[in-house]
Amino acid sequence: MLKIVADNKIPFLEGALEPFADVTYFPGGEIDNEKLKEADALVTRTRTKCNEATLQCTSVKLITSATIGFDHIDTDWCETHQISWTNAPGCNSESVKQYVAAILALLVEEQGWQLANKAIAVVGVGNVGSKVSALAQALGMTVYEVDPPRARHEGGQRFYQLDDIIDKADIITFHTPLTKEGDDQTYHLCDRGLLSRMKPGAVVINSSRGEVINGTALKEAIESKQIGQAVLDVWENEPEIDSDLLDKVWIATPHIAGYSQDGKAKGTEMSVRAVSRFFKLGIDEWEAQNIPQPEEPEISIDCKGLDEDHIIATAILHTYPIKRDDTDLRGDVSQFEYLRGAYPVRREFHAYEVVLHNGTKALADKMKAIGFREVIVK
Ligand SMILES: NC(=O)c1ccc[n+]([C@@H]2O[C@H](COP(=O)([O-])OP(=O)(O)OC[C@H]3O[C@@H](n4cnc5c(N)ncnc54)[C@H](O)[C@@H]3O)[C@@H](O)[C@H]2O)c1
Numbered sequence: 001m002l003k004i005v006a007d008n009k010i011p012f013l014e015g016a017l018e019p020f021a022d023v024t025y026f027p028g029g030e031i032d033n034e035k036l037k038e039a040d041a042l043v044t045r046t047r048t049k050c051n052e053a054t055l056q057c058t059s060v061k062l063i064t065s066a067t068i069g070f071d072h073i074d075t076d077w078c079e080t081h082q083i084s085w086t087n088a089p090g091c092n093s094e095s096v097k098q099y100v101a102a103i104l105a106l107l108v109e110e111q112g113w114q115l116a117n118k119a120i121a122v123v124g125v126g127n128v129g130s131k132v133s134a135l136a137q138a139l140g141m142t143v144y145e146v147d148p149p150r151a152r153h154e155g156g157q158r159f160y161q162l163d164d165i166i167d168k169a170d171i172i173t174f175h176t177p178l179t180k181e182g183d184d185q186t187y188h189l190c191d192r193g194l195l196s197r198m199k200p201g202a203v204v205i206n207s208s209r210g211e212v213i214n215g216t217a218l219k220e221a222i223e224s225k226q227i228g229q230a231v232l233d234v235w236e237n238e239p240e241i242d243s244d245l246l247d248k249v250w251i252a253t254p255h256i257a258g259y260s261q262d263g264k265a266k267g268t269e270m271s272v273r274a275v276s277r278f279f280k281l282g283i284d285e286w287e288a289q290n291i292p293q294p295e296e297p298e299i300s301i302d303c304k305g306l307d308e309d310h311i312i313a314t315a316i317l318h319t320y321p322i323k324r325d326d327t328d329l330r331g332d333v334s335q336f337e338y339l340r341g342a343y344p345v346r347r348e349f350h351a352y353e354v355v356l357h358n359g360t361k362a363l364a365d366k367m368k369a370i371g372f373r374e375v376i377v378k
Pocket residue numbers: 068069070089090092093096123124125126127128129146147148149150175176177178184185186189207208209233234255256257258259
């Protein structure tokens with residue numbers, strides 16, 4: 001019988017492959033060479049380093065990661081050793097968009113920002129960045145899209161050079177993969193030099209990979225007030241993160257930007273389907289079951305006396321009260337990994353209906369463009 005080793009923190013997975021395989025589950029960090037000796041496939045997430053040390057002399061033929069990022073897979077080694085691998089492109093991109101939306105909502109609510117007067121630089125315009133860019137455009141912001149590989153490939157006027165707009169953006173949000181070589185390498189892309197050229201008081205958001213920002217340089221830039229605020233979901237050396245940096249950033253979360261139930265379900269679906277295609281199991285269209293509903297799927301807002309930014313911010317923060325995640329991490333930073341494993345149910349915008357009392361159709365259209373399933377004006 002087919003043997004599959006799987007990470008035990010992949011929601012919706014249990015039961016999917018059991019009719020076809022002997023499936024054993026372990027915490028991601030504990031999956032090692034010994035556990036993979038007789039495995040045909042590994043269904044994984046970012047916490048298992050899929051490299052020579054883990055994979056040599058095993059019978060693994062396929063790795064499927066239920067995540068967007070695949071920097072935990074030594075793809076060169078796998079390819080030269082006939083191990084196929086897949087990730088889950090785009091699976092939780094809407095969830096990361098919701099994370100950035102929640103930050104914009106906090107800037108409106110707590111710092112009085114008027115989004116139409118602000119500019120955002122989106123660095124990396126792939127699955128996540130393109131959604132963040134569309135969100136910011138729907139909110140009326142000026143958007144600078146920065147993506148050198150796409151700029152080279154697609155040409156045209158759409159993309160900016162980071163150096164040309166770095167001093168114009170009120171927010172710089174990073175959505176690149178982590179790469180350590182080549183012309184477009186992103187390791188420490190945000191370094192002392194880049195931080196020093198930012199508009200004074202700018203907000204830096206990183207939900208890509210921790211190593212895209214040099215944490216030491218970021219601390220200095222916050223201390224010297226070169227930048228106004230930093231928002232970090234991803235960190236160098238997770239889960240042993242720099243607690244001094246944590247104290248200095250405005251919003252700190254334990255790598256959960258992509259942790260909506262919807263994103264998790266899609267990641268699991270893409271993994272199961274990849275296993276099915278590879279081993280011809282006949283469940284190429286497998287779907288996750290029983291995705292939990294939001295506690296309060298209807299958002300009711302009286303718009304009288306409120307401006308559009310505040311109304312939208314209220315709805316966004318109803319779906320995702322991001323400060324809860326910040327408070328939990330600051331409560332005990334040693335619980336970084338536990339907080340990820342025990343993450344509460346979060347649903348994306350499309351799981352919600354909004355009722356606007358005294359609202360306008362124009363506002364309703366804007367909120368639908370952001371992603372809410374239904375927006376009713378009463
Ligand atoms: N925090 C989380 O929970 C979470 C969730 C999902 C994804 N991620 C991470 O977010 C990042 C983006 O994910 P994605 O799905 O959009 O990836 P993607 O591959 O779809 O898009 C990445 C984009 O970055 C561009 N890029 C590459 N090098 C660049 C550079 N030097 N400067 C600017 N742009 C560059 C690429 O051309 C591409 O368009 C990845 O690092 C992923 O691992 C994190």
